[in-house]
Amino acid sequence: MQHPTTAREDVTQAACTALARLRETAPRVHCITNAVAQNFTANVLLALGCVPSMTLSAAEVGGFVAGTQALLVNLGTFDAERRQATELAIKAASERKLPWVLDPVFVDRSQPRAEFARALIASGPSVVRLNRGEFAAIAGTNPSPDALAAFAGDNKIVVGLSGETDTVADGQRIACIANGHKLMSRVTAMGCAVSAITAACLAVERDGFVATAAALIMAGVGGEIAGDKAQGPGSFAVGILDALYSLDAAAVAARARVS
Amino acid sequence: MQHPTTAREDVTQAACTALARLRETAPRVHCITNAVAQNFTANVLLALGCVPSMTLSAAEVGGFVAGTQALLVNLGTFDAERRQATELAIKAASERKLPWVLDPVFVDRSQPRAEFARALIASGPSVVRLNRGEFAAIAGTNPSPDALAAFAGDNKIVVGLSGETDTVADGQRIACIANGHKLMSRVTAMGCAVSAITAACLAVERDGFVATAAALIMAGVGGEIAGDKAQGPGSFAVGILDALYSLDAAAVAARARVS
Amino acid sequence: MQHPTTAREDVTQAACTALARLRETAPRVHCITNAVAQNFTANVLLALGCVPSMTLSAAEVGGFVAGTQALLVNLGTFDAERRQATELAIKAASERKLPWVLDPVFVDRSQPRAEFARALIASGPSVVRLNRGEFAAIAGTNPSPDALAAFAGDNKIVVGLSGETDTVADGQRIACIANGHKLMSRVTAMGCAVSAITAACLAVERDGFVATAAALIMAGVGGEIAGDKAQGPGSFAVGILDALYSLDAAAVAARARVS
Numbered sequence: 001m002q003h004p005t006t007a008r009e010d011v012t013q014a015a016c017t018a019l020a021r022l023r024e025t026a027p028r029v030h031c032i033t034n035a036v037a038q039n040f041t042a043n044v045l046l047a048l049g050c051v052p053s054m055t056l057s058a059a060e061v062g063g064f065v066a067g068t069q070a071l072l073v074n075l076g077t078f079d080a081e082r083r084q085a086t087e088l089a090i091k092a093a094s095e096r097k098l099p100w101v102l103d104p105v106f107v108d109r110s111q112p113r114a115e116f117a118r119a120l121i122a123s124g125p126s127v128v129r130l131n132r133g134e135f136a137a138i139a140g141t142n143p144s145p146d147a148l149a150a151f152a153g154d155n156k157i158v159v160g161l162s163g164e165t166d167t168v169a170d171g172q173r174i175a176c177i178a179n180g181h182k183l184m185s186r187v188t189a190m191g192c193a194v195s196a197i198t199a200a201c202l203a204v205e206r207d208g209f210v211a212t213a214a215a216l217i218m219a220g221v222g223g224e225i226a227g228d229k230a231q232g233p234g235s236f237a238v239g240i241l242d243a244l245y246s247l248d249a250a251a252v253a254a255r256a257r258v259s
Numbered sequence: 260m261q262h263p264t265t266a267r268e269d270v271t272q273a274a275c276t277a278l279a280r281l282r283e284t285a286p287r288v289h290c291i292t293n294a295v296a297q298n299f300t301a302n303v304l305l306a307l308g309c310v311p312s313m314t315l316s317a318a319e320v321g322g323f324v325a326g327t328q329a330l331l332v333n334l335g336t337f338d339a340e341r342r343q344a345t346e347l348a349i350k351a352a353s354e355r356k357l358p359w360v361l362d363p364v365f366v367d368r369s370q371p372r373a374e375f376a377r378a379l380i381a382s383g384p385s386v387v388r389l390n391r392g393e394f395a396a397i398a399g400t401n402p403s404p405d406a407l408a409a410f411a412g413d414n415k416i417v418v419g420l421s422g423e424t425d426t427v428a429d430g431q432r433i434a435c436i437a438n439g440h441k442l443m444s445r446v447t448a449m450g451c452a453v454s455a456i457t458a459a460c461l462a463v464e465r466d467g468f469v470a471t472a473a474a475l476i477m478a479g480v481g482g483e484i485a486g487d488k489a490q491g492p493g494s495f496a497v498g499i500l501d502a503l504y505s506l507d508a509a510a511v512a513a514r515a516r517v518s
Numbered sequence: 519m520q521h522p523t524t525a526r527e528d529v530t531q532a533a534c535t536a537l538a539r540l541r542e543t544a545p546r547v548h549c550i551t552n553a554v555a556q557n558f559t560a561n562v563l564l565a566l567g568c569v570p571s572m573t574l575s576a577a578e579v580g581g582f583v584a585g586t587q588a589l590l591v592n593l594g595t596f597d598a599e600r601r602q603a604t605e606l607a608i609k610a611a612s613e614r615k616l617p618w619v620l621d622p623v624f625v626d627r628s629q630p631r632a633e634f635a636r637a638l639i640a641s642g643p644s645v646v647r648l649n650r651g652e653f654a655a656i657a658g659t660n661p662s663p664d665a666l667a668a669f670a671g672d673n674k675i676v677v678g679l680s681g682e683t684d685t686v687a688d689g690q691r692i693a694c695i696a697n698g699h700k701l702m703s704r705v706t707a708m709g710c711a712v713s714a715i716t717a718a719c720l721a722v723e724r725d726g727f728v729a730t731a732a733a734l735i736m737a738g739v740g741g742e743i744a745g746d747k748a749q750g751p752g753s754f755a756v757g758i759l760d761a762l763y764s765l766d767a768a769a770v771a772a773r774a775r776v777s
Contacts, residue, residue, distance in 0.1 A: 034572075036556045038295045039295050039299065039447060040557065042447035043492065046445045046446065047445060052447070053365065055335075055365075057337040057338050057371075060369040063369060067368060078573060078575040078577070079599065106573075109585060110577075112578055188560035188561050188564055189560075230760075231757075231764070232565065232759060232762075232764055233564060233760065234565070234757060235756055235757075237561070238493035238497055239494075240493070241492050242490040242492065244491075245445065297554045301554050302705060302752070305703075305706055305751060306750065306751050314624075315595070316595075316596040316597050318596065319596060496752070498749075500751050500752030501752045501753055503750075504704065504750035504752075505750055
């Protein structure tokens, strides 16, 4: 099976365009996310110019989602309240054809969570963003390029796989993004925040493959800029917020490593 | 209708006095606040020398509030647990005549939340701190000076309105505070933290109008000091904690812009 | 009653060994902790090379704990979900003889919490880490060296008492650790994070007395390094994450103040 590689220039340009649109349009992004990630996720979205909301209340989550441009569902806190909120949020998103991202955190460590994730994938997310262990737990196979393409194609989703090199696949196209910094794995909720950036990019870019690649580039380049100055994970977490706030097309174009 | 402007010197001096009292008396402030804001709010209060508590448990929230000097009720997480905790906390505060602040976060995006906020205002907060959209959602009118004064007077509360310039009104008096920094709107829970500072000031200053003005001045001046060195919202959020910790009467007197 | 003082060199060496083992083995540590502390606690554990998890869901907490090397139970959020998760987590830990740490936050301000803490102590934690007021609330006496030793011996636990000087006691041995920095008390969840470091050390050091002393040394030395550069509590909280990430045996040996 052949996977036509997307031209580096196209994807990089799309990331620059998405970044500019985030600042111009300030999209609202609703996040059902885990308790550890909520604060950092909100700050990442604010740094990029978005307007985050996080409510889980059954009385209002549908209304909140209806007023947004994209939704994130992150399974990192797997409680009854969030499971109910997730169903209501997806219903509201589906009714308005809003794009949504699933981040199946730690499904490789919890069977009930993996089952819930599989059911959610059947309900039509635009993108599933996850790491290698989480992919294996859901797909039942290691994330080779062919496996990613097959899983994406079968489920009509885009897969955004995090790792030392990130991979984006949608069944037809595949892209590898080699940006990032080792300290990203030493800050809690960094992956969760990248999924939120993906949702934000979906709010301003309808092609889910392009939006996901754009988000991974932004996050990776932001991480590299933060890593240049960081003394450790504390200053890195602060620095990536500063970097994302100041990120511009020149830095993205200079640093993006797409193949 | 005339609103006698409070003298700049009086309000500035009151902010300096409140700041000194916070450090001397280390008041306990109980916060029922949203999940995104809890950590930052606690750190802001600690930076100013206060002792925050955050429990929501029905078994103990009344006892916690009874041992504090002021209460914050923030509606940013609108779940059943917090609604119950809010009722118990307000009951405990009312029995001991403790001052409390209402922060009706995002009532402009949720009808059930707006209704709950209106009911809470009827139960006697000292101060309602909110932004323009939230005021409009509750009061049914835009926040002109007359509308603020009328709403404050009718409900026997102080209104602390955040915006590019903050406004404090209590029906008789009005003050405008032009301190602050643009990055304050790029850090999640910054407004929530300002409401917590307001509760802290109420613990050491019985005049709610003066306490609210003092809190907005402290927060705004702290934001300006942080903004002088910040590289973006990440370092700004860190810097405002440092600035509030080191804030002194000289900085407040030099920077306060009250009219 | 005599308490043989543990040799400074032994404890300091044990802290260096535990630190190296954390980096080599990357132990998984499950934390049932309060909402305010979750993010900072996870970041402290990541900075030291551990893999934190935080789920509270009854459907999966047992399975998560079973896959870890140590457990933290922190009572700072005293809700029904966490009480249930605590019982399931302790059951899973007991079945696998995993060490666990109890941090009875604010038991001095809540009678129901103090009762729950006493019941948990009867169910066999390795270590109870707490401050003076919390000790007094549980033990019914002030934390003199004799009282610490008696309480530790009677309950077959190690007591790790935080204060200007920390004290570790297990009924036979006692150690005092004079490291730390005044800004540690101005950052929310700092004590909670120290308890998490204690759990991490138990994952790599079976002697609970030594593990607790090692954890208090690491945290205190990390705090001193952060304090050397901090401008206030904001930069201090960032700096201690950086310091723990870079902490090495040389710094521990040079700075440890054990008696």
